[in-house]
Amino acid sequence: MTVTGVPADGRIGTPLLRKEDPPLLTGEARFVEDLVVPGALHAAVLRSPHANARIRSLDISGALASPGVVAAFTGADLREEWAQPLPCAWPVTADIKIPEHLPLAVEHVSYGGDAVAVVVGESREAAVDALDAVVVDYEPLPAVVDLQEALTDRVVVHESLGSNRCYTWSLIPDPAAVDSAFAEAAHVVKERYVQQRLIPNAMETRGVCVVPQPFGGDYTIYSATQIPHILKVMLGIVTGIPEQKLRVVAPWVGGGFGSKLNVYAEEALCLALARRLKRPVRWTEERIENAQATIQGRGMIQEIELAADRDGRVRAVRVNLLADMGAYLQLVTPGIPLLGAFLYHGVYDIPAYAFTCTGVFTTKTATDADRGAGRPEATYAIEPAMDALAHQLGLDPAEVRRRNFIATEKFPYSSAAGLVFDSGDYGPALDQALELAAYEATRKEQQDRRNAGANKRIGIGLSCYVEMCGLAPSRVLASLNYSAGGWEAATVRLMATGKVQVVTGSTPHGQGHETCWSQIVADRLGVDPDDVDVVSGDTALSPAGMDTYGSRSLSVGGVAVWQATEKVIAKARAIAAHQMEASEEDLELVGGSFQVKGTPSRSMAIQAVAFEAFTAHNLPDGMEPGLEAQVTYDPPNFTFPFGTHVAVVEVDSETGDVDLVRYVAVDDCGNQVNPMIVEGQVHGGVVQGIAQALYEEAVYDQDGNLRTSTLTDYLVPSAAEVPSFTLGHTVTPSPTNPMGVKGVGEAGTIASTPAVMNAVLDALAPLGVTALDMPASPQRVWEAVERAKKAAEGEER
C-alpha cells in the first residue's frame, strides 16, 4: 500500500513523487503574502460585530488621523466604484431572490463579519491599529439563526426582498410513481438529519494584492484563489474595468476546499482602492476573518423518506431540504444543494424520485462550496437512512445495501433523477471493504463485548457512495441555470529544444496537477516527465480556463491535456513520415521515437521532430511551422466514482468519548494516473469527513455571534486524531473519456461522514439510541445515552 520509494518512470499509473513538493518543502514556493511589491499599501477591513443592524452613523475621521494611515472609506464613499454588486453566478430558479451584496455594506449589516469600512495604511500594522479609531453607531436588530425560524419571516433579513425564502427548486420526474410507491410500501423509513455548518480552513488564508500597471490602465491581481479565470471576468463586471485590462495571477495557493472558488468583497475592494489611490493595495486575511467572512459549508436540515417492499428493496425516495444561504448569495451559494439533488438515491436502483429544496436567508456568513458540495449531504442522508431501514428489517446493513445496488449490467444506468451513470460495479468494492475491515470478526467482537456488558462498545459503520464529478457538460449547466460552461482548455507545446510546455486552464491549489499533467504527456510522447513543464494560474499565460473545483481537473482538464498531446502526436507523425519518407500508417511512436514498423533501426526521436517543426526547413507542403496544439474539451457527461468505506469505532458509554479505531476505504475512481496522489486525496478527504462526523461545527448563539472563530474552539482534527487508514481500490474505467478517469478530490469527504456516524449509532443502538446530531461530541453522546437510559427506565415502570 505504501508507495514511497517505488521506482516510477512517470508513466500513467505510476506513483511518481510530486514535482510540487520540493519547492513547498524548502519554502521556495511563494504565496500571495510572500510577494514583495514595492510601494504597496495595506488594507484592513472593519467588520460588523452584530448579526443584524442598521448603521446609524459611521465616522472614519479618527482612523484617518492615525499614524501611517493613507486613506479610509465607508461603504457610501465607495458606492460609485461598483458597476455591479458582487456576483451570484447560479440563480437556480427564475424567481430566486438575490439581495444586493456590495463589498462594503452601506446602511445595513446582515451578518457578524459584514464589512463596513476599510482603512489603508503604509503598513499592515498601521491599518489594523487604526480600525479601533473608526466609530460606528449601530442599531442592533434581532438575529435570524435557526432555519425553521427564518422560514416564518418573523424577522426578515433583507427587508427589500420581503421574505427570507430565497428559492424553492424541485426535481420530481414522476410524482404519481412516488406516491404509489409510498402507498404500497411494506416499510417506510422517515429520518431527519442536520448538516451542521462547517468552516473550511485552508492552510493559507485568503489574500489579494492588486498592482496597477504603469501603462494603459491595466491591473494585475494576485489572489489566493482557485479560480483566476472566473475571477477576472467577475471583477471586470463588478468594477466596470474592461476584462481584457485585468490579469489575474494565482501563485502558489495553499488549499481552498471550495472556499476559494469565489469572488470576494476584499478582491473587489483592493482593485477599486488601487484604481482610486493609484498604488498597489494588498490585504491578507486573518484566521478569525476566515471563520467570519470566508464562505462556510453545509448548513441544511434534511428530511428523507424511503419506501421499501417486504424484502427491503427500496421503491422510492423522497427528500426535502431546507438550506441555509446565510446573509448573501456568494458565487454559487444557491446551487450547492443542487449538486447533490440528483444523488439522494445513492448507489441504489430506486425507480421513483422526489427532491425539493428551499433556500433561506439567515443572518450568518454565506454558505457555498465546501469539499464535496452537495454530495456529502446526499450521502449522509441516504446512507444513514439505509441503516435505519436495515434496523427496521432486522437485516445486516451490508445485506440491505447489496439487495438494492444498481446491478452491474444496468450500466450505463439511467437514474430516476434523470442522470446517466457512466459505469459502476458496486458489489466488489463492498466485498473488498468488508474483507479489509475483517467485518465478520469485528461483528463477533462487538457481540462479545455486548454480552460482557463492557463499557467500551464497538460500532461498525458502512458507507457505500457514488458521486458525480467532472463538472460539467456545459449544456447540463445551462439546464440548471448556471451562468458559465464546464469545458477546460489545454495547450501542449514542443519547444525547439525538445522540452514540453503544457498550459492548463485548470488552476491547482495543492492537488498535484503539475505532476499528473507531466505524467500524461510523458506517457503519450515517451519523454521524461522532468522535461515537461506545466504553466497555470496566470490569465496572461493561460487565457482560457474554468479552473479547479468539483473534482473536475483530471476528468476535464487532464483529458484536455491528453487530447492536445494526441493532436501534437498526429502532427509530429506527419512531419516524421515526411522526413523519413515513410507513410504515416507505417510509423509507430515507441519510447519517444517514431519507428517504421518492423524496422526499428529506422527511427526519429520526437525531440528531433520538434526541432524540424521549429526550423520549418523541410515540412510537408502547406503545413504550418511549430509543434503545438490547443484543445478545449467539453465533457459529454459527468463521471461517477464510487466505493465503500467502513469505520470501526469504540464508544466509551460512560464518558461519551468516540474513538475511531479502524478505517477502510475502497474507492473506484476509474483509471489512476498517479496512485500516490489518489491515496493522498483519499487520506485528506477522509479526515475532512471524519471532522464533520466527530469534530467540526460552526456554532452560532441566539444573537448570531459565531462562537467558534478560532482554531481553539473550531476543532480541526489532525493526524493524531485518526488511525492509519487501510486503502483499497477497484478500477472501473469511465467510458466517457479516452483516459477512463473519473475524479477523486472529494470522494473521501463524501464517503466518510456517514461511515463514522453509522458506526457510532451502531455502537449505541443496543442502549436504545437511534439518532444523534453531528458532530458526535462526547457530551452529545453521553446525553443521548442518558436520555435513552431514562426512556428505558420509564418504560419499565
Place this chain on the structure above:
Amino acid sequence: MIPASFDYQRAASAEEAVSMLREHGEEAKLLAGGHSLLPLMKLRLATPSVVIDVGRIRELSYLRDGGDQVSIGALTRHRDVETSELLQREVPILAHVAGLVGDPQVRHRGTIGGSLAHGDPASDLPAVVLALGGTLVVQGPGGRRDIPATEFFQGFLETALAPEEMLVEIRVPKARGGWSYQKFNRRAIDWAIVGVAAVRNGTTGVALVNMGPVPLRASAVEQALAGGASAADAAALAAEGTDPSADLNASVEYRQHLARVLVRRALEEAGA
C-alpha cells in the same frame, strides 16, 4: 492577529527581571515561552506596554535532585521535563504529563514556570504540582520566598505572585508510588475538558483540571480515601466543592459527571 504595540526588553537574570518589573509595574508582563501570553496579546485580550523576555535566562532552566525532592528551574521547557530521566524515575507523573501538553512545538517553547504562573485552571501541570503537594519559589525585590502550591492559585488566572515577583523554581516531592493522570480532551493538542491527577505518596493526593476558576484539590475525595473509603465511593464525591464553567465542550453537569468517572479511573489506575 496583530498585537497592540509594546516595548520589548530582555532580562539576563532573575534579579534584572525583578528590577524591570519594579520599574514598569503592572504595565509589564514577563515573557517565558510565550505560548499563553502571545495568543492573548494577538487577540488583544492582553495589551502590556512592556514585555520583559526572561526566556533566555539559562540558569533558570534545570532539574536537580534535592534528596527527597526534585527542584525544577521555572524556565525549564515542557520538553525537558518530559524527557528528564530524573523525573521519569523519581516523579514519573510529572514527566508523563509534561508530554501531554499541547503538541511538540508547544512543548519545545512552553515552560513549567509559565504554565504555573499563568494559573490557567485548564492547564495540566498546575494540577499535577497540586496533587504532588509541591512548593513554588518566587523572587521579589526583597529576596526569595516559598509558597505551597495549595496557596498559589487564588482566582481565575490569578496567583499569589505579586506584580514585582517572578517565579524561579518549582519543588516537588519524589513520588514513586502509584499514580494516574486522566486527561479527557477531544484532540491531542487540546486542553483538558476535565483532567484528574492522582498520586499515592503515603496519602493519596487528587487534583482536578478545569473544574473551577482555579486548579483544585479534590478534598472530599482525599478525605474519604484517608477515612478508608473505596475508590468508587470516594470518586462519587469528586464533584463536591467544584465550580466548573460551561463552554462549547461541556456543560456544568457533564463536567461533574466526567470528574466522578475520571477520578474513579484515576484511583483505580493509581491503585488507591
